[in-house]
Each structure stands twice: as C-alpha cells, then as structure tokens.
Amino acid sequence: MTSRRLNLQGNQACALGAIAAGCRFFAGYPITPSSEIAETMSGELPRVGGTFVQMEDEIASMAAVIGASMGGVKAMTATSGPGFSLKQENLGYACGAEIPCVVVNVMRGGPSTGMPTRPAQGDIMQARWGTHGDHTVIVLAPASVAETYSETIRAFDLSERLRVPVVLLLDEVIGHLVETVELGTTATAATRKFATGPREEFQPYAVTEDLVPPMPRPGDGYRAHTTGLTHAPDGFPTQKPDEVRAAIGRLSDKLVLHRELIESWHSQAADDAEVMIVAIGITARAAQKAVDDLRAQGVRAGLFRPVTLWPFPEQALRDVVAKSGARAVIVPEMNQGQLVLEVERLLGRDLKVTGLNRFDGEPLSPADIAARVREELAP
Numbered sequence: 001m002t003s004r005r006l007n008l009q010g011n012q013a014c015a016l017g018a019i020a021a022g023c024r025f026f027a028g029y030p031i032t033p034s035s036e037i038a039e040t041m042s043g044e045l046p047r048v049g050g051t052f053v054q055m056e057d058e059i060a061s062m063a064a065v066i067g068a069s070m071g072g073v074k075a076m077t078a079t080s081g082p083g084f085s086l087k088q089e090n091l092g093y094a095c096g097a098e099i100p101c102v103v104v105n106v107m108r109g110g111p112s113t114g115m116p117t118r119p120a121q122g123d124i125m126q127a128r129w130g131t132h133g134d135h136t137v138i139v140l141a142p143a144s145v146a147e148t149y150s151e152t153i154r155a156f157d158l159s160e161r162l163r164v165p166v167v168l169l170l171d172e173v174i175g176h177l178v179e180t181v182e183l184g185t186t187a188t189a190a191t192r193k194f195a196t197g198p199r200e201e202f203q204p205y206a207v208t209e210d211l212v213p214p215m216p217r218p219g220d221g222y223r224a225h226t227t228g229l230t231h232a233p234d235g236f237p238t239q240k241p242d243e244v245r246a247a248i249g250r251l252s253d254k255l256v257l258h259r260e261l262i263e264s265w266h267s268q269a270a271d272d273a274e275v276m277i278v279a280i281g282i283t284a285r286a287a288q289k290a291v292d293d294l295r296a297q298g299v300r301a302g303l304f305r306p307v308t309l310w311p312f313p314e315q316a317l318r319d320v321v322a323k324s325g326a327r328a329v330i331v332p333e334m335n336q337g338q339l340v341l342e343v344e345r346l347l348g349r350d351l352k353v354t355g356l357n358r359f360d361g362e363p364l365s366p367a368d369i370a371a372r373v374r375e376e377l378a379p
Contacts, residue, residue: 273302
C-alpha cells in the first residue's frame with residue numbers, strides 16, 4: 001500500500017483501515033448510517049483477494065464473521081442501532097469463545113428504529129453491556145476521519161493480539177464527515193497467536209503467561225472444541241465452580257493485564273483547567289472548539305477525551321483532573337446521560353460532575369458547551 005492523501009468520509013476511512021489491517025472478510029447488511037462501510041468493502045475486498053458477503057440479516061452477519069475468524073481470517077462487520085442489538089447474542093458467543101473480530105456501530109437516534117439519518121450517542125452503555133453475561137469488552141471511539149482510519153487498524157491489532165472482539169463506536173456525524181486523511185505506507189503487523197508444539201498436548205483455552213490462549217490454525221492438525229457454554233482449558237463444557245471462576249475471570253484479567261496496550265486518550269488545555277470537559281466522538285470535536293473559544297476569553301476550560309471508551313481510562317482521568325485542580329467536570333453527550341455515570345463513579349466524591357445532554361437528533365454545539373462551562377464558573 002502506497003502513501004495516499006485523500007478526502008474521505010469517516011465510513012470510507014473505516015473500510016480502508018480494515019483493508020490495511022489485513023481484514024479479508026466482511027459480512028453485513030445495509031443500514032443507515034453505516035451503509036458506506038459495506039459499500040466500500042464490497043469494492044475493495046475483491047481487489048485484495050478478500051470476500052464480501054451481504055447476509056440476509058444482522059444475526060447471520062455476525063455468525064458469518066465468527067465463522068470466518070475461526071477459519072483463520074481477519075473479519076469485520078458494520079451496523080447501526082437496531083442492527084447492533086441483533087448482533088448481541090452472537091457477539092456474546094464471540095466474547096465467551098474468545099474469537100477475534102471487529103464490530104463497527106455507527107450510532108443513530110433511537111430507541112427502536114428511531115431516527116436513522118440523525119446523530120446520537122445512545123449506544124455508549126450498550127457497547128459495554130449489550131450482550132449477556134459478565135465480562136469486559138474493548139470499545140474504541142474515534143473523533144475524526146483520520147482517527148477512524150487509525151483506530152480501525154488498532155481495533156484489529158487488539159482483537160488479534162488479545163483474542164477478543166473489539167467494537168468501533170462512531171456516531172453518525174463522524175461516519176459521514178469528510179476530511180483529508182493521510183493513509184499510511186505500511187499495514188498493521190499484528191497477527192493472532194497460533195498453536196505450536198505437540199498436537200496431543202494442545203488445549204484451546206490453556207492458561208498462558210499473557211492470559212491469551214493460542215488458537216488452532218485450520219489445517220495444522222490441532223484438535224479444538226469450541227462452545228458457547230462455559231468451558232475448561234480443554235474447551236469442553238464445565239460447571240465446576242473453580243473452573244468456571246478461572247475461565248470467566250481470565251476474560252477480564254487478560255484485559256487488565258494488557259491495559260497499557262489497550263488504553264488511549266487525549267487531553268487539551270488540561271494542566272490548569274478550572275472546568276474539565278469529558279466527551280467522545282463529534283461531541284468532543286465541539287468541546288475542542290469550545291475550549292479554544294473559552295481560552296481566548298480567559299476562561300480556563302480543558303478537555304479529556306477517551307479514545308478507548310471501554311475499558312475506561314480510569315487512572316488517566318483521575319490523574320489529569322487532579323493535576324489540573326479543576327473544581328467541576330462537565331460531560332456533554334448526545335443522550336440522556338450515559339458516559340456521565342462512569343465519570344461520576346470515578347470523580348463524584350471529590351468534584352461536582354454534571355451532564356449536558358441533547359437527544360433530539362441535533363449535535364451539541366461549541367456554544368452549548370461553552371455556555372455550560374460559564375454557568376459552572378458563575379459566582
């Protein structure tokens with residue numbers, strides 16, 4: 001892949017990032033506002049020897065991606081709103097069976113079919129807790145077209161290295177925003193850990209030092225049993241409490257062990273901020289402009305933007321806020337209050353944490369955010 005400078009839509013950048021990451025299988029179903037991802041993949045995948053399949057629905061799309069990944073191929077699907085809901089059962093299977101894959105959700109207004117063409121950020125908690133069971137998940141939330149490209153690549157890196165599904169969470173504005181992007185000259189080098197050594201000793205869910213079990217490569221002769229039931233290291237179902245605790249605990253422990261690899265965040269004008277803003281996606285873009293405008297007027301506002309949304313960069317937020325000496329935190333988001341719950345949990349004992357919410361299909365503006373900052377600083 002040669003270096004290219006292109007004007008790209010966020011959804012197109014996502015598709016090209018997937019290709020650069022080595023994705024060679026896509027299964028999906030058209031749904032606004034994510035359809036451009038499928039459209040781009042349908043044209044680009046055949047050019048690199050990949051496979052594009054338009055499935056009959058979102059449930060089948062997720063199942064096909066799981067099957068392709070188990071076959072040794074980097075695989076992705078993309079959807080929005082109700083389609084993301086339909087994927088949850090099979091996403092839970094992928095989490096439990098530790099099957100690498102990337103799931104893109106371009107958020108739109110809800111609930112139900114809601115407002116298919118309007119932006120929202122109502123799936124923040126669904127991305128974390130949407131599927132059944134008790135486990136952690138990786139969710140990345142880019143805030144620009146260039147970052148959508150790079151974070152799609154990183155989504156595959158994390159998925160393959162840690163043997164875990166990764167959700168890429170965009171909002172409609174980022175998905176349809178057009179910006180100039182410098183595409184990289186090299187593709188990602190991350191690949192999953194495949195089984196080696198004596199075949200008779202292989203266990204598909206062995207406990208390893210890095211807590212990431214090696215996967216059998218199809219055709220290499222390693223026998224594996226894959227099930228959605230809670231399983232022992234040999235892959236067969238178990239309900240023995242000690243084995244269940246070890247199996248379920250390892251799903252979360254491996255992400256804790258690799259937090260430094262997973263976590264990513266950015267701050268702006270945070271060192272001396274009296275009011276800290278915490279936001280993601282297009283709302284963070286509005287917050288960046290608000291911070292610039294407020295600083296120009298002598299108001300000390302700052303921004304903390306998690307790029308890795310889940311697991312949330314907890315210590316980073318605490319450290320940034322503590323260093324700044326901020327006396328209030330504002331969490332603007334296009335919903336009735338979801339991200340604010342996590343920020344309250346982390347900071348609420350020591351600071352005033354308030355939400356700024358809009359859920360009428362229109363994005364929050366820089367002026368909206370700046371006005372709330374001034375309210376917090378008013379005597």
